[in-house]
Amino acid sequence: MGMIGAERMEPTVEADRRTVHDSLQDKLTSPASQAGSGQTVPQEHPKANAAVTAAPTDMAIRLADVHLSLGHAAARVHILKGISLAVRPGEAIGLVGPSGSGKSTLLMTLAGLERADRGAVIVAGQELGGLDEDALARFRGRNIGIVFQSFHLVPTMTALENVALPIELTGGRDAFERAAASLERVGLGHRLHHYPSQLSGGEQQRVAIARATVGHPPILVADEPTGNLDEATGSSIVELLFDLKRDRHATLVLVTHDPSLAARCDRVVHLRSGLVEADHAPANL
Numbered sequence: 152m153g154m155i156g157a158e159r160m161e162p163t164v165e166a167d168r169r170t171v172h173d174s175l176q177d178k179l180t181s182p183a184s185q186a187g188s189g190q191t192v193p194q195e196h197p198k199a200n201a202a203v204t205a206a207p208t209d210m211a212i213r214l215a216d217v218h219l220s221l222g223h224a225a226a227r228v229h230i231l232k233g234i235s236l237a238v239r240p241g242e243a244i245g246l247v248g249p250s251g252s253g254k255s256t257l258l259m260t261l262a263g264l265e266r267a268d269r270g271a272v273i274v275a276g277q278e279l280g281g282l283d284e285d286a287l288a289r290f291r292g293r294n295i296g297i298v299f300q301s302f303h304l305v306p307t308m309t310a311l312e313n314v315a316l317p318i319e320l321t322g323g324r325d326a327f328e329r330a331a332a333s334l335e336r337v338g339l340g341h342r343l344h345h346y347p348s349q350l351s352g353g354e355q356q357r358v359a360i361a362r363a364t365v366g367h368p369p370i371l372v373a374d375e376p377t378g379n380l381d382e383a384t385g386s387s388i389v390e391l392l393f394d395l396k397r398d399r400h401a402t403l404v405l406v407t408h409d410p411s412l413a414a415r416c417d418r419v420v421h422l423r424s425g426l427v428e429a430d431h432a433p434a435n436l
């Protein structure tokens with residue numbers, strides 16, 4: 152605004168044009184407008200191609216320079232050492248890497264179960280660092296379905312009760328009807344009242360998937376979901392995850408040691424010692 156005198160000397164039309172230009176410039180560069188005022192902000196992506204042209208705020212998951220240490224005193228370990236990653240809505244990511252490279256920790260961090268010490272974790276447009284514990288729990292309930300290697304079912308609850316649990320915890324309606332429908336969807340309509348100990352490993356994992364997806368979360372994460380299953384059972388679980396992803400347009404992040412599972416993903420991200428070592432299409436495996 153230091154050029155008022157000079158602007159007054161300009162023809163009126165030119166002055167108006169500059170004013171419009173300046174205010175547009177303000178809108179485009181202010182963080183508030185980028186957070187979703189409806190203004191489209193053109194973004195140059197370093198690897199601009201059809202697959203990665205979405206603006207940052209359109210990403211399902213965005214991590215920027217994420218660091219995380221866990222454990223206390225001498226046992227404290229710097230696990231994530233500056234992870235940056237962007238996942239588009241509907242994309243399937245295979246997260247691979249040696250044991251101890253930080254895959255599970257990264258998954259828990261983007262699922263809001265661990266908090267980054269440093270860096271930004273933005274999931275479904277929400278910066279997770281800004282949420283308190285209650286808000287984070289609500290956010291997870293609405294947005295993220297989690298499937299673990301060892302199923303993590305409640306042993307004293309039936310399949311139906313296990314799947315209804317997340318709906319009941321978030322105060323949703325028709326928990327048992329929806330749980331039954333979700334179990335039908337994974338092919339377990341005939342096992343509603345069985346306890347986990349009465350189910351095979353593959354069936355328990357189906358219950359876990361029914362539980363993770365009963366609320367139709369936009370993001371599904373799975374930590375070695377086939378790791379405790381034989382090959383045939385594991386591949387039927389893989390089919391199920393990809394069917395759900397396709398039918399519900401969910402974003403999928405899968406930790407796996409299984410090359411055939413990684414090959415089904417749109418992208419494979421390799422971790423090594425808490426850093427992204429490579430990030431490419433599965434054909435380059």
Ligand SMILES: Nc1ncnc2c1ncn2[C@@H]1O[C@H](COP(=O)(O)OP(=O)(O)O)[C@@H](O)[C@H]1O
Pocket residue numbers: 221222223226227228230248249250251252253254255256257
């Ligand atoms: N709660 C914890 N406290 C201390 N160290 C941990 C903790 N959780 C994981 N680690 C360590 O962090 C590293 C990465 O663990 P993890 O994310 O489970 O690796 P991955 O899933 O790739 O095998 C390992 O060396 C592990 O021992």
Ligand SMILES: [Mg+2]
Pocket residue numbers: 254255256374
């Ligand atoms: Mg792990």
